[in-house]
Amino acid sequence: MKLITTSDLLSLQVRVIASLVLREARATFGTSPFGYVWAIITPTVSVALLVFIFSLVGRQPPFGSSLALFFATGILTLQFYAELSNKLMTVFDANRALLTYPVIKDVDTLIARVLLIAATYAMIMFIFYAALILLGLAPLPARPEHLVAAFLATWFLGLGFGSLNAVIFSLWDTWGQIEKILTRPLFFVSGIFYVPSQLPPQAREVLQWNPVLHLVEWFRHGFYPNYNSTILDIWYPVSIGAALFLLGLAGERFFRKARF
Amino acid sequence: MLAFKNVSKSYRLKGVKKTILSDFTFEFPTDRNIGIMGKNGVGKSTMMRLIAGTEPPDFGHIFRAPRISWPLGFSGGFNGSMTGIENIRFVSRIYGQDTKQVIEYVTAFAELGRSIRLPIKTYSSGMKARLAFGLSMAIDFDVYLIDEITAVGDEDFKKKSQAIFQDKLADSQIIMVSHSPTTIKQYCDCGLLFEGQTIRFFDDVSDLLSAYADLNRR
Numbered sequence: 438m439k440l441i442t443t444s445d446l447l448s449l450q451v452r453v454i455a456s457l458v459l460r461e462a463r464a465t466f467g468t469s470p471f472g473y474v475w476a477i478i479t480p481t482v483s484v485a486l487l488v489f490i491f492s493l494v495g496r497q498p499p500f501g502s503s504l505a506l507f508f509a510t511g512i513l514t515l516q517f518y519a520e521l522s523n524k525l526m527t528v529f530d531a532n533r534a535l536l537t538y539p540v541i542k543d544v545d546t547l548i549a550r551v552l553l554i555a556a557t558y559a560m561i562m563f564i565f566y567a568a569l570i571l572l573g574l575a576p577l578p579a580r581p582e583h584l585v586a587a588f589l590a591t592w593f594l595g596l597g598f599g600s601l602n603a604v605i606f607s608l609w610d611t612w613g614q615i616e617k618i619l620t621r622p623l624f625f626v627s628g629i630f631y632v633p634s635q636l637p638p639q640a641r642e643v644l645q646w647n648p649v650l651h652l653v654e655w656f657r658h659g660f661y662p663n664y665n666s667t668i669l670d671i672w673y674p675v676s677i678g679a680a681l682f683l684l685g686l687a688g689e690r691f692f693r694k695a696r697f
Numbered sequence: 698m699l700a701f702k703n704v705s706k707s708y709r710l711k712g713v714k715k716t717i718l719s720d721f722t723f724e725f726p727t728d729r730n731i732g733i734m735g736k737n738g739v740g741k742s743t744m745m746r747l748i749a750g751t752e753p754p755d756f757g758h759i760f761r762a763p764r765i766s767w768p769l770g771f772s773g774g775f776n777g778s779m780t781g782i783e784n785i786r787f788v789s790r791i792y793g794q795d796t797k798q799v800i801e802y803v804t805a806f807a808e809l810g811r812s813i814r815l816p817i818k819t820y821s822s823g824m825k826a827r828l829a830f831g832l833s834m835a836i837d838f839d840v841y842l843i844d845e846i847t848a849v850g851d852e853d854f855k856k857k858s859q860a861i862f863q864d865k866l867a868d869s870q871i872i873m874v875s876h877s878p879t880t881i882k883q884y885c886d887c888g889l890l891f892e893g894q895t896i897r898f899f900d901d902v903s904d905l906l907s908a909y910a911d912l913n914r915r
Contacts, residue, residue: 441762449793456790463779535769537774539750540791694753 453540457549458556465553477561480516484508487630499632501661506575509565510631510656514591517558518649519620521595524550526602526613543696544689547600555592562588575660583659590671591652593678600685605697623692628653634667641668650676698764699748699840704757706743717743720757721896723889725872727763732881732902733874734909735891736792741874744891745844748872763839763870764792769846770833771827781809781828784817785835792836793873799835806831806861808854827854832862841865843873846880878906 487508491498498504525547532546556688569575578584605612627649633641644650645668654669701723707716717740725731733741742884746752749765767774775784782800789799804813807827809820817825833841875881881902882889888905890897892912899905 452793453791455788459782459790460779460787463783464776471876534774534776537750537771538788538791539765539767694755 449540450545453545454549454552457535457541457545458553461553473557473560476557477564480509480513480561480565483512483516487512488502491630499630499635500657500664503569503574505569506631506660507657509569509575510660511627511653513558513562513565514587514653514656515623515627515629515649517554517562517588517591518595518598518652519623520558521551521592522598522602522616523622524554525596525599526606526616528599529607529641543693544686547603551589551592551596551599554595558592559588566622569644578660579662584656586671587652587655587659590655590674590678593682594648594652594674595678597678597681597685601681601688602685604685604688604692608692623647625648630633634665644668648677665696698724698727698760698762700760701747702758702760704747704754704756704759706740706747709741718747718754718896719903723896723898726887727870729887730866730871730873730885732830732885732888732905733872733891734876734881734888734905736893736912739891741891742844744889745842745872745874750843763823765840766833766836766838766842769841769843770826770830771844771894772822772829775817775825775829777894779852780816781807781813781820784828785832788832789836794836797831802835803828803831806834806857830858834865838869841869841871843871843884845875846873852886 444563466476484505488504491504491508498507500507528547528550529543532541532543535546536543564576566575568611570577602612602616606616626644626647628644633644633650633654636644650670651671651674654664654666655671655674657664660670701718701721704718704721705716706718708712709715723810733744743752745768747754747759748761749767750759750761751767774788776787779787782804785800785803786796789796807813807824807830808823809828812820812824813828817828820828871884873881873884885905886902888899888902890899890905890908890912897908899908
């Protein structure tokens with residue numbers, strides 16, 4: 438029985454995903470004249486707002502000498518994670534029409550979206566941090582390799598949560614509302630405007646279960662030479678991400694028929 | 698090869714189970730044009746989606762080696778906010794075709810003039826269908842799927858479409874769903890008949906048509 442060879446299938450996969458990424462980029466950023474500019478304005482405004490409030494009440498940065506850098510490490514990380522987890526939620530429904538083309542499968546659209554968001558945020562973070570450094574608001578990162586690792590780990594955790602969200606949402610669309618409520622406290626429990634290591638042990642006990650907090654800590658560990666987090670466990674967010682991603686993929690396969 | 702092995706497919710809508718295929722095994726002939734006939738609602742379009750691979754079977758396997766088209770003239774896969782050109786570019790990319798060549802071909806064929814650079818949502822349904830038809834002709838498929846052939850455009854355009862389609866048929870195969878005996882007779886030389894519970898293969902198209910006529914008389 439002659440079937441398609443594995444290398445043909447792989448090149449088809451790459452081709453489909455690359456075309457989907459381009460299409461998605463066009464759909465996300467091509468409709469407004471500012472496109473990519475908006476993507477970078479949103480986090481800038483959030484950081485600026487926090488910096489403004491903190492300087493208004495005359496507070497010192499919780500760590501280091503730059504308010505902007507401290508908040509940015511928190512906000513950009515959380516936003517990157519939340520973007521993945523949100524945007525992936527609707528990926529199966531949004532791309533239903535594309536399945537008209539027999540060569541496109543559900544998982545291709547998921548992978549394409551994940552790649553585009555990662556590329557977007559890599560750019561946003563690079564521009565943002567480079568701007569802070571050039572403006573003298575931040576020093577050069579102490580451990581750049583950890584910044585890259587933290588970025589990838591955040592991406593992986595978002596991918597895990599996002600793909601699981603996508604599967605649950607495709608079966609039960611109330612999940613969209615529930616997820617929103619469940620993730621709202623993340624802003625407060627992810628160490629965005631405080632140093633988790635300085636909290637009382639009872640608070641740390643609880644907060645350390647939040648994987649996003651570890652990612653924020655990881656970014657700070659990459660930037661500050663002496664952040665010395667007592668909470669950070671780099672394997673924790675990575676394993677949660679892996680577990681959720683596997684669960685998401687298994688769910689996609691297991692409930693594939695229910696989506697039709 | 699295109700083959701169904703022990704394929705079952707059913708739908709459950711509001712507790713009512715509707716079986717389309719149960720334990721269906723069939724190998725499609727590779728060098729012939731196949732018509733699919735049957736009454737409304739027996740699952741002909743579902744069969745098309747199973748063949749195309751846009752929908753998975755409940756049980757069993759579908760082996761699919763040739764490059765199979767999306768249903769001819771179907772424009773549901775277009776993105777409304779993208780222009781005609783952008784949609785063409787996307788489809789030719791996923792099928793690994795020379796993008797420039799496909800754009801030229803479809804532009805010349807679909808006769809959309811400057812609208813080809815406008816978002817698809819501004820198109821009339823006829824314009825969309827012309828674009829979709831031109832696009833499926835521009836890509837080299839081994840098998841064309843046709844769910845009720847629909848002629849679009851004016852007389853000249855119809856003639857042009859038919860000429861190009863006949864040309865394609867020289868090296869491609871078609872699998873066609875239709876209620877019209879004339880159309881089936883024109884394009885197909887064998888076929889499947891959905892008779893409610895069973896699906897029968899007819900080696901000769903005239904046998905298929907007479908069985909279809911019997912089915913309707915019953």
